[in-house]
Amino acid sequence: MSFDSLFRVRIESGDGKARVRVLDPFEAGGAECGAGWATLYDPVVKALEAFGCRVACVWELDGGLRIEFLPPDGDETPGAIASIVTRAEVTSFAVCEWCGRSGTLRSVPTTKTLCDECQGERELNSIRLGRRI
Numbered sequence: 001m002s003f004d005s006l007f008r009v010r011i012e013s014g015d016g017k018a019r020v021r022v023l024d025p026f027e028a029g030g031a032e033c034g035a036g037w038a039t040l041y042d043p044v045v046k047a048l049e050a051f052g053c054r055v056a057c058v059w060e061l062d063g064g065l066r067i068e069f070l071p072p073d074g075d076e077t078p079g080a081i082a083s084i085v086t087r088a089e090v091t092s093f094a095v096c097e098w099c100g101r102s103g104t105l106r107s108v109p110t111t112k113t114l115c116d117e118c119q120g121e122r123e124l125n126s127i128r129l130g131r132r133i
């Protein structure tokens, strides 16, 4: 997802013309992933803010942590910051999203990175509830 699609939303005004409004990052998201990854994204969010970046949202995508942010106005993303974000995102594939212990990428019933225990719990609940979680 590009920053444009993340922060710009089309709105219809009363005169029938479509306009694009830029969302405040906190309007756009917030953390949408399990608490197990808080230790991964908390320091990254603090570092981003220290560099003047605006954090848009933190979420799970295809089993991994994703952190979207905007660099300070007109600036390129500093390389150091980009590598901190990438490192957290890559590390998330080895950390259980739910509890923070060591995890692995699972594909059943849906893609998620979980430890054996959380995966077992998820499979049980999935069968019990009859839906994919």
Ligand SMILES: [Zn+2]
Binding pocket: 096, 097, 098, 099, 100, 101, 114, 115, 116, 117, 118, 119
């Ligand atoms: Zn777990």
